[in-house]
Amino acid sequence: MLYAAQRRRCAVYTRPLARLIEQLQRLPGIGPKSAQRLALYLLNRPEAEIQTLAQALLDAKQQVGHCQVCYHLSAEPVCEVCSNPNRDQQTICVVADSRDLIAIERTREYRGRYHVLGGVISPMDGIGPESLTIQPLVQRVHREKTHEVILAIGPSIEGETTTLYLSQLLKPFTKVTRIAFGLPVGGELEYADEVTLAKALEGRREVE
Amino acid sequence: MNHSRTYQATGINLKGVPLGESDLLLTILTLEFGLIRAVAPGARKPKSKIGGRSNLFVVNELLVGRGRSLDRIAQAQSITAYAGLTRDLGKLITAQYWAELALAQALDGHPQPDLFTTLNEDLHGLEALPLPSDRVAALGQLLPILCAGIGRLLAVAGVAPQLGQCNLTEHPIAPDWTDPHWRVGFSAAAGGAIDLAALDNPEAMAWLAARQPTKVLPSSGVSVKFSPLRLTATEWQSLNDLFAASPPGDRATLADPLRHWQRLERLLRHYAQYHFGQGIRSAKSLETYLNTALAPPALV
Numbered sequence: 001m002l003y004a005a006q007r008r009r010c011a012v013y014t015r016p017l018a019r020l021i022e023q024l025q026r027l028p029g030i031g032p033k034s035a036q037r038l039a040l041y042l043l044n045r046p047e048a049e050i051q052t053l054a055q056a057l058l059d060a061k062q063q064v065g066h067c068q069v070c071y072h073l074s075a076e077p078v079c080e081v082c083s084n085p086n087r088d089q090q091t092i093c094v095v096a097d098s099r100d101l102i103a104i105e106r107t108r109e110y111r112g113r114y115h116v117l118g119g120v121i122s123p124m125d126g127i128g129p130e131s132l133t134i135q136p137l138v139q140r141v142h143r144e145k146t147h148e149v150i151l152a153i154g155p156s157i158e159g160e161t162t163t164l165y166l167s168q169l170l171k172p173f174t175k176v177t178r179i180a181f182g183l184p185v186g187g188e189l190e191y192a193d194e195v196t197l198a199k200a201l202e203g204r205r206e207v208e
Numbered sequence: 209m210n211h212s213r214t215y216q217a218t219g220i221n222l223k224g225v226p227l228g229e230s231d232l233l234l235t236i237l238t239l240e241f242g243l244i245r246a247v248a249p250g251a252r253k254p255k256s257k258i259g260g261r262s263n264l265f266v267v268n269e270l271l272v273g274r275g276r277s278l279d280r281i282a283q284a285q286s287i288t289a290y291a292g293l294t295r296d297l298g299k300l301i302t303a304q305y306w307a308e309l310a311l312a313q314a315l316d317g318h319p320q321p322d323l324f325t326t327l328n329e330d331l332h333g334l335e336a337l338p339l340p341s342d343r344v345a346a347l348g349q350l351l352p353i354l355c356a357g358i359g360r361l362l363a364v365a366g367v368a369p370q371l372g373q374c375n376l377t378e379h380p381i382a383p384d385w386t387d388p389h390w391r392v393g394f395s396a397a398a399g400g401a402i403d404l405a406a407l408d409n410p411e412a413m414a415w416l417a418a419r420q421p422t423k424v425l426p427s428s429g430v431s432v433k434f435s436p437l438r439l440t441a442t443e444w445q446s447l448n449d450l451f452a453a454s455p456p457g458d459r460a461t462l463a464d465p466l467r468h469w470q471r472l473e474r475l476l477r478h479y480a481q482y483h484f485g486q487g488i489r490s491a492k493s494l495e496t497y498l499n500t501a502l503a504p505p506a507l508v
């Protein structure tokens with residue numbers, strides 16, 4: 001079936017265009033229609049602009065690695081957050097991946113440092129604790145005598161297991177807290193799902 | 209399924225993969241229609257009404273709209289979420305191990321109420337199971353429960369191993385409890401127990417060789433041992449108990465229960481992988497988890 005669809009596409013698009021559409025369609029969130037739109041847009045741009053884009057893709061792939069301290073994406077051996085002397089060295093916020101770190105940075109609420117795990121524990125997807133940067137985190141907390149570790153991992157079953165597993169590992173060395181989960185700001189109680197509502201109840205706190 | 213534009217189902221989420229900007233594509237084992245795949249629209253947005261309901265192992269009452277290529281969840285109401293599974297990594301590994309076995313045998317659009325009920329009952333028991341905080345002790349309790357669940361899932365799939373008689377000669381297997389060196393063979397390809405004496409028969413060996421995994425599982429990447437394993441009388445008895453209709457009375461205490469059940473888990477895994485024709489990924493985490501529990505990595 002796929003074969004027939006590919007043949008049909010080749011009949012409509014000239015081969016290099018079909019190849020570009022195929023590559024774009026591999027990107028997350030891009031369906032056949034968007035891929036076609038993007039491909040046709042790119043074809044209409046000046047060649048210099050396309051060169052810049054292609055070069056940017058290659059540069060990013062070749063130059064961006066992981067920070068040696070926190071495993072955030074970084075072109076330098078140590079990322080900007082870790083090398084910034086104004087950030088609180090005694091607090092580490094643990095996130096599943098760099099996207100979460102970027103989201104927290106956008107709030108401008110947090111002045112400590114981070115640790116990027118590289119995912120959450122999900123054995124059926126082949127991700128056990130050993131596939132994540134958990135051991136380096138424990139060593140880091142132990143070495144740096146960290147005052148507080150804030151666990152900021154999403155509340156899925158896998159995220160929750162990762163949070164509780166980490167807290168068991170880290171509690172002997174430091175204070176461990178976790179971010180609160182529950183109702184979205186502006187959300188109405190009656191529309192909340194049971195799972196979220198249960199989380200919100202579990203995370204309740206005393207009114208000051 | 210009838211052909212109205214929506215249908216109702218009760219189902220447990222067994223898999224979710226991101227789809228597009230904010231959707232999830234869920235694989236759901238339903239009571240009424242077997243395995244279905246349906247889009248949970250907007251499930252990855254924080255304000256989504258379906259967000260929490262699309263988590264792994266949540267059981268929902270669903271209203272699903274039929275789509276041209278993919279069905280879409282129109283409404284969901286959670287019945288249970290098995291949230292207690294998250295309190296112990298061993299529990300999550302066990303639950304996901306079972307989920308993999310359920311996915312391996314579930315059929316698209318074909319009701320398998322026994323599979324749905326068995327999996328839910330076992331998850332329910334697992335969630336409620338009190339575990340000691342010591343990890344080795346906890347694993348000692350978890351492993352037999354994992355094995356029992358694997359046994360039940362093999363039985364609902366109709367591929368439970370035959371243990372009471374030799375699968376080659378049909379002679380009854382009678383362990384000699386007075387002889388500590390007594391052994392019985394076990395082969396996934398043969399379908400369970402084999403009298404080791406039967407292996408002297410060249411015809412029997414040829415029959416087994418013809419069922420070598422290289423022939424049965426081309427390119428699946430699953431390594432399945434051909435030569436039969438050897439079970440002690442105690443191991444044979446434990447396996448028998450797993451597949452018995454009624455739970456057995458007290459058995460003699462095991463010298464090293466953790467090793468005993470670890471060996472039986474490997475044997476059942478190898479058997480399940482052979483019969484379902486695919487690997488069980490959770491098993492790798494189980495191995496690592498066991499090893500680190502027995503010998504924790506040193507700091508620095």
Ligand SMILES: [Zn+2]
Pocket residue numbers: 067068069070071072078079080081082083
């Ligand atoms: Zn860093």
